[in-house]
Amino acid sequence: MADKIKGKGVISGIAVGTILLAGQNLDSFLVNYKAGTLEEEKKKAANALVEVAENLHKSIDDMNAKGLKEQAGILEAHRMMVEDPAMSGAIDEKLDASGSAPKAVLDAYEAQAQIFEAMEDEYFRGRAVDMRDVGKRIAKFLLGIKEPEIAGKVIVAGKEIEPSVIAGLPTDKIAGVILGAGSTTAHAVIIAKTRAIPTVVGVGDGVEQMADGDPAILDGETGEILIRPSEEERASYDEKIKKQEELKAYYATLKTLPAKTKDGQEVILAANIGSPADVDAANGFGAHGVGLFRSEFVFMGKSDVPQEEDQFKEYKAAVEKCDGNLCVIRTMDIGGDKPLPYIQVDEEENPFLGYRAIRISLQRKDLFMPQLKAILRAGKFGKAAIMFPMVINVKEFLDAKQFVEDAKMELAHEGKEFAQDVQVGIMVETPAAAVMAPTLAKYVDFFSIGTNDLVQYTLAVDRGNAQISYLYNHFNPAVLRLIQRTIESANKEGKWAGMCGEMASDPNAAILLMAMGIKELSMSAPSIPRVKERIRNFTFEEAKKILDKVMEMEDGDKIKEYLTSLK
Amino acid sequence: MTEATTTIENKTGIHARPASLFVQTASKFKSKVNIKAKGKTVDAKSILMIMSMGLVKGTEVTISADGPDEADAVKTLKELVDNKFGEE
Numbered sequence: 001m002a003d004k005i006k007g008k009g010v011i012s013g014i015a016v017g018t019i020l021l022a023g024q025n026l027d028s029f030l031v032n033y034k035a036g037t038l039e040e041e042k043k044k045a046a047n048a049l050v051e052v053a054e055n056l057h058k059s060i061d062d063m064n065a066k067g068l069k070e071q072a073g074i075l076e077a078h079r080m081m082v083e084d085p086a087m088s089g090a091i092d093e094k095l096d097a098s099g100s101a102p103k104a105v106l107d108a109y110e111a112q113a114q115i116f117e118a119m120e121d122e123y124f125r126g127r128a129v130d131m132r133d134v135g136k137r138i139a140k141f142l143l144g145i146k147e148p149e150i151a152g153k154v155i156v157a158g159k160e161i162e163p164s165v166i167a168g169l170p171t172d173k174i175a176g177v178i179l180g181a182g183s184t185t186a187h188a189v190i191i192a193k194t195r196a197i198p199t200v201v202g203v204g205d206g207v208e209q210m211a212d213g214d215p216a217i218l219d220g221e222t223g224e225i226l227i228r229p230s231e232e233e234r235a236s237y238d239e240k241i242k243k244q245e246e247l248k249a250y251y252a253t254l255k256t257l258p259a260k261t262k263d264g265q266e267v268i269l270a271a272n273i274g275s276p277a278d279v280d281a282a283n284g285f286g287a288h289g290v291g292l293f294r295s296e297f298v299f300m301g302k303s304d305v306p307q308e309e310d311q312f313k314e315y316k317a318a319v320e321k322c323d324g325n326l327c328v329i330r331t332m333d334i335g336g337d338k339p340l341p342y343i344q345v346d347e348e349e350n351p352f353l354g355y356r357a358i359r360i361s362l363q364r365k366d367l368f369m370p371q372l373k374a375i376l377r378a379g380k381f382g383k384a385a386i387m388f389p390m391v392i393n394v395k396e397f398l399d400a401k402q403f404v405e406d407a408k409m410e411l412a413h414e415g416k417e418f419a420q421d422v423q424v425g426i427m428v429e430t431p432a433a434a435v436m437a438p439t440l441a442k443y444v445d446f447f448s449i450g451t452n453d454l455v456q457y458t459l460a461v462d463r464g465n466a467q468i469s470y471l472y473n474h475f476n477p478a479v480l481r482l483i484q485r486t487i488e489s490a491n492k493e494g495k496w497a498g499m500c501g502e503m504a505s506d507p508n509a510a511i512l513l514m515a516m517g518i519k520e521l522s523m524s525a526p527s528i529p530r531v532k533e534r535i536r537n538f539t540f541e542e543a544k545k546i547l548d549k550v551m552e553m554e555d556g557d558k559i560k561e562y563l564t565s566l567k
Numbered sequence: 568m569t570e571a572t573t574t575i576e577n578k579t580g581i582h583a584r585p586a587s588l589f590v591q592t593a594s595k596f597k598s599k600v601n602i603k604a605k606g607k608t609v610d611a612k613s614i615l616m617i618m619s620m621g622l623v624k625g626t627e628v629t630i631s632a633d634g635p636d637e638a639d640a641v642k643t644l645k646e647l648v649d650n651k652f653g654e655e
Contacts, residue, residue: 077587080587080590080614081614081615084615084616085610085612085613085616086610086613086616112615112619115619116618116619119619119621124621127618533575
C-alpha cells in the first residue's frame with residue numbers, strides 16, 4: 001500500500017515519476033556523521049573532490065551527447081568549482097576547525113559563496129547559488145546520500161522549491177511538482193503553469209514522507225499523491241492517464257491549425273510568459289508570439305537596479321524565439337505588495353491602489369530608461385512592442401512615450417543599434433482607461449486588456465477574499481461593456497486591441513471577444529488548444545448573434561451559463 | 568622565475584568566460600603560475616581566486632611563473648590578456 005498524501009491540486013494532469021527532493025536539509029545527516037581522525041577526514045574530502053568531479057564529467061558527456069548544451073554548460077562550471085585548487089586548501093582549513101569532512105566542505109563553499117555575494121557585479125553575485133549547490137553535492141557524496149539519477153521522469157518535491165531547480169531541469173524530464181507551502185503564486189508554480197506540469201501544493205510536512213528515488217503518482221486535479229504505490233494502485237490510474245494522452249494527442253493535431261472560425265475569421269493566439277525559456281514551451285502549443293512578457297523576473301531577487309545590458313540579453317532571447325511574431329514586453333509592474341531593495345515604497349494601506357507600475361517608472365528614470373533602451377535594442381532582432389501597465393489617463397501615456405523617444409535619442413547618441421518601429425501601447429486594466437479608451441486610442445499603437453485587474457477594480461471585488469469571490473466574474477455586464485468599448489475604440493482609430501488577462505484563456509469568452517472585434521488573445525500557453533478548438537467550432541456570424549444576445553442579458557452568472565451551454 | 572606586467576583592456580574585465588579561458592590556458596603548463604593585482608597574489612589555475620579578485624578594465628596585473636616551462640607560460644598568458652581574451 002502506498003503512503004497517501006493530500007494537497008491542493010493547482011495544475012491538472014496525472015504525473016508518474018520518481019521523487020526528486022529539492023532544497024534538502026542536510027542537518028540531520030551531519031549530526032549522525034561519524035568523523036574519523038583529522039588525517040582520515042582530509043583524505044576523505046580530497047577523494048570526494050576527485051569522485052564528484054569524475055561524476056560530473058560523465059553527466060556532462062551524457063548531456064552533450066543528448067544535445068542539452070545549456071545544462072552541460074552549467075555542470076561544466078560546477079566541475080571547475082569542484083576541481084579548483086583553491087578549494088582543497090580552504091576545505092583543509094575548515095577541517096582543522098570542525099573535524100568533519102562534509103561540514104568542512106559546506107563551510108568552505110559557503111565562505112566562497114559569501115565572497116561572491118558581496119561583489120558588485122550582478123553576474124558574480126549570481127554565482128553564489130552555484131557555489132552552495134556544489135558544496136552540497138560534495139557533502140552529499142561524503143554523507144553517502146545518493147545523487148538521484150534523472151534517468152526517467154521526476155516529480156520535484158520540496159517544502160520550498162527554488163525556481164532555479166525547475167528552470168534548470170529540461171521540461172520533458174519533469175512529470176510533476178509537489179510543494180509543501182500552500183502558495184499558488186510561488187515562482188516555481190508559475191513556471192510549472194507555463195509548462196503545463198501537473199502540480200500539487202500545500203502538502204506541508206507530507207514532503208518528509210518522501211525520499212529521493214521513491215516512485216510516486218500525483219493527480220494535479222484532486223491533489224492526491226501516492227508514494228510507493230502498489231501495482232494495483234498504479235493500474236487504477238491507467239484509465240485517467242490514457243484519457244490524458246488522448247487529449248494531448250488531439251490537442252497536438254490542433255497545433256498547426258489556424259485559430260479561425262468556420263467562415264474564416266481569424267484571431268491571433270499568443271502566450272503569456274515570465275522568461276525567455278517559456279517561449280519554447282509556448283511554441284509547442286502553437287502560440288503565435290507573446291502577448292504579455294512579464295518583465296518582473298528581471299527585477300525580482302536583485303539587490304540593485306537591473307542593468308540595460310542584462311535586460312537586453314533576456315528580451316533579445318525572447319524576441320528571437322518568437323520567430324517573426326510580435327513579442328509584447330510589459331514594463332515593470334511592481335508595487336508595495338512586493339517591495340524591492342532599490343524601490344523605496346512607504347508602507348501603504350492599499351498597495352494595489354498605491355505607488356506601483358507606471359507610477360514608479362515615470363518617477364524613476366534610472367529604472368525606466370535602461371528597460372526601454374533594452375527593449376528598443378531587442379526590437380532589432382525581430383518584432384518587439386512596449387506595453388505600459390496601469391495607465392489611467394492620456395498624460396501618463398504621453399509622458400511614458402516621451403521617455404521612449406528620449407531612450408531612442410540616447411541609443412542613437414551611444415551608437416547602439418535599435419528598432420525605430422517598436423509599437424508602444426498600454427494595458428487597459430483600470431476602469432479609467434477603459435472609459436477613456438476612445439481618447440487614448442488616438443495616441444497608442446495598441447490596447448491589451450488586463451482582465452484580472454479590470455474585473456477587480458470595476459466590481460470592487462478582491463478575488464482572493466473567499467466570502468465575496470462569487471462576485472468576481474468577467475462576464476459581468478459592466479465589465480463586458482468596458483471591454484467592448486475598449487475594443488471598438490481601438491478599431492475605430494485603426495489600432496488593434498488584444499487581451500492578456502485570464503479571460504483570454506476562457507474558451508467561452510473567445511467567440512464573444514472575437515465578435516466584439518478583438519485581434520489577439522494572449523494566455524498561458526497550455527490553454528491555447530482549448531481556446532482554438534472553441535473558435536473553430538463556430539462561425540463569425542453565429543458569434544455576432546451570440547454577442548447581441550449576451551449584451552441584452554442583465555446577469556453575469558446567466559451569461560456564463562448561456563455561453564457554457566452553447567455547442 | 569619569469570614575470571610580466573600588463574593591463575586588462577577588454578571591456579568586461581575578467582568575467583566568467585575570460586577567467587575560465589585564462590585558467591584553462593594556465594593549467595596546460597607544468598609551472599606554478601600566479602597572478603598578482605591590487606597587491607594580492609593568487610594561483611592562476613584557480614578560477615575562483617581569479618574571479619574573486621574582481622579584475623575590471625584598467626587593472627594592472629603581473630603574471631609570474633616558476634617551473635620548467637615558465638617562460639612559455641608567461642608569454643602565452645600575457646598574450647591572452649593583451650588580445651583581450653579574443654573578445655571584441
